[in-house]
Amino acid sequence: MPSTAHAFDLLPPAFGDAHAPVGVLGGMGPLATVDFMHKLWAATPARRDQDHLPLLVSSIPQVPDRTAAYLGKGESPLPALIASGRRLVEGGAALVVMPCNTAHLWFDPLQAALGVPMLHLVDAALAEAVEVVRAAPLGLLATEATLASGLYTARAPQVDWRLPTAAQISECVSPGIAAIKAGDLALGRTCLRAVACALVERGARALVLGCTEIPLVLDAASAPVPLIDATAALARRTVAWAAGRARSQAGGRPAAC
Secondary structure (H helix, E strand, C coil): CCCCCCCCCCCCCCCCHHHCCEEEEECCCHHHHHHHHHHHHHHCCCCCHHHCCCEEEEECCCCCCHHHHHCCCCCCCHHHHHHHHHHHHHCCCCEEECCCCHHHHHHHHHHHHHCCCECCHHHHHHHHHHHHHCCCCEEEECCHHHHHHCCCCCCCCCCCEECCCHHHHHHHHHHHHHHHHCCCHHHHHHHHHHHHHHHHHCCCCCEEECCCCHHHCCCHHHCCCCEEEHHHHHHHHHHHHHHHHHHHHCCCCCCCC
C-alpha cells in the first residue's frame, strides 16, 4: 500500500521544495476560510493556474468556540487546532496560516506543536494599520475574547485605540458576528456597521476588522474611514512569504519568463 504521508508525492519532479504547499488551518468559520482563499488568489500575481500557490486546506468547523474557551465557558480549541495543523504538516505544508483572529490566543503552543513556520495574522494586520493611521486613533472591531485579551492592543501599545464599549460588544458586535456565522449577513452588517460608525464618532481614523467574519459584511463602500482587513493582510503576507521562499530556493535568481 503506498505511503500517504505526503499528499503531493505524485506531483512531477518540477514541483519541488520551492513550491511546497501552504497549509490553511480554517473552518473558523467556513465562509471566512473561503474569503481568505479568495483574497489569497487576488493577492497572487498570476497569469495561469500554475502561478498560484498550492494549498492544503483543513476546514474543520467543529473546533471548539474560541471566545467561549477564553471566557472559561467552553473547552480549549488547542487539541483540535493541533490535530488539524498536523494533517497539513503531514501533507507537506511548509507554512501554516490560520484565518481566525481569536484562535491566535493559542498561536505559540500551536506553532511549537507543529514545528513549521506560521505567520501571525494580528502582526500582519497591525503592520498595515500603523502605515495607514500613523499616530491617529485606530478603531478595532473584534470578538469579545480578542478585545478582552488584548490580542491586538497589547501587541501595539503605542497605538491610540478606540474600542467598543461593553454594551456595544454584547448588544451589537457579538450578535453581529453570530449572525454572520448563521448565514444572516444583512443582520450582521447592520449590527457591525452601527459600532463602526460609533468608533468613528469617537475619533477613529481607520478601523481594524479583527475578526475574519467581519470583512464579509463591511467593506470600503460601507465604512466612512479606511478599513484594515486582517484577512487580506494575512493573504498578502502569505504571498510575500511564498515568493521569498521561492527566490531563496532558486539561489536568488529571478524566475524565468
